[in-house]
Amino acid sequence: MPNTSYPASYYAASATPTPERPPLASSVETDVCIIGAGYTGLSTGLFLAEQGFRVVVLEAARVGFGASGRNGGQIVNSYSRDIDSVERSVSANDAQLIGAMAFEGARIIRERVSRYHIDCDLKDGGVFAAFNDKQMRHLEAQRSLWNRYGYDQLELLDATGIRNVVASERYTGGMLDHGGGHIHPLNLALGEAAALESLGGTIYEQSPAIRIERSATPCVHTAAGRVTAKFVVVAGNAYLGDLVPELAAKSMPCGTQVIATEPLDDALAASLLPQDYCVEDCNYLLDYFRLSADKRLIYGGGVVYGARDPSDIEAIIRPKMLKTFPQLAAVKTEFAWTGNFLLTLSRLPQVGRIGDNIYYSQGCSGHGVTYTHLAGKVIAEALRGQAERFDAFAHLPHYPFPGGQRFSAPLSALGALYYSLRDKIGF
Structure with missing residues (x-):
């Protein structure tokens, strides 16, 4: 066996x-x-x-x-x-x-x-990081929506607030979920x-x-x-x-990629994420990152529709990490892996x-x-x-992916490309 x-x-x-x-x-x-x-x-x-x-x-x-x-x-x-x-x-x-x-x-x-x-x-605390005013308006609406269902653990962050929790110039603001966290x-x-x-x-x-x-x-x-x-x-x-x-017909495995750096020294780790919160951005194809217990930066993102394993994960994710944290240019990547999650059309x-x-x-x-x-x-x-x-x-309600099993992955990738372009131009 x-x-x-x-x-x-x-x-x-x-x-x-x-x-x-x-x-x-x-x-x-x-x-x-x-x-x-x-x-x-x-x-x-x-x-x-x-x-x-x-x-x-x-x-x-x-x-x-x-x-x-x-x-x-x-x-x-x-x-x-x-x-x-x-x-x-x-x-x-x-x-x-x-x-x-x-x-x-x-x-x-x-x-x-x-x-x-x-x-x-x-660890407690998770941050949604916004790239632009449109995404900040979405976070404000999200806070109102969650408040309506009795959840009051959200704190909006302005430009100064986001820099107090994430040492990156990419974000214009964000929202801290005190009930979020990482493990x-x-x-x-x-x-x-x-x-x-x-x-x-x-x-x-x-x-x-x-x-x-x-x-x-x-x-x-x-x-x-x-x-x-x-x-x-x-x-x-x-x-x-x-x-x-009957379950396979209405779902599609997709892959996401993650890297982990070598352990960072305490000062560098604390400068990147001073409160040790985890972070995800507000894009459709989002990036996410956090510190491990031994002070590695774990950074993930990207989606491969149809769950094919990329040949070079580091080449996909490391540029994303350096765009967020250029101060890590000299830091080595020690682990790179991929894994599948199951996507539904809705x-x-x-x-x-x-x-x-x-x-x-x-x-x-x-x-x-x-x-x-x-x-x-x-x-x-x-x-x-x-x-x-x-x-x-x-x-x-749930529906089969357009194109059936043969064409679901490329059609989904085209749809994701459309939303990714919208993220890039802030539309």
């Missing part, structure tokens, strides 16, 4: 040492079988185990192998498309429910870190996996699901075993493949049921750290018979 290891990222190199878990090699029975040991699957499993459910998780590679262990590590509230997009898509009642949940994922992360003593370098994403996943196991859950690594037998008691098959369960939760996101064809998550006993959540569209933790809670509620919040997400 092939053994898939973590990609050569900074996170894998600095992760908490964790023994490999054995693959599934027999037939087992459980209450809930979860496909995927990323944030969605781990959050779902942990909430269910806390309620006394027997939980088995099947992971094709290692815990946190996908986006959960490779992302920018930023705790960003709301969704990839904000609550105003939700309001235009569903009923007023559903919009109210989804809007009220927009800030819950960050609270869940902090609660998990505290309750289970997860060492993942949690070591792989260590968060590993800590949540350990928490799930402490409650009796079982995780099998190197155990890709190859078939779901749909019946009154669904059965998930791997190459060397099978899991029979009362419920199945599909949480593979961009790494699900064609296991569930850029809102896809949630639902297949039959009566197969549940799924996917398509965070690059905004998944907080949403996936919320999704786990909402799915667990639904399996306990409290489905109002789950159903609100399930009512979000």
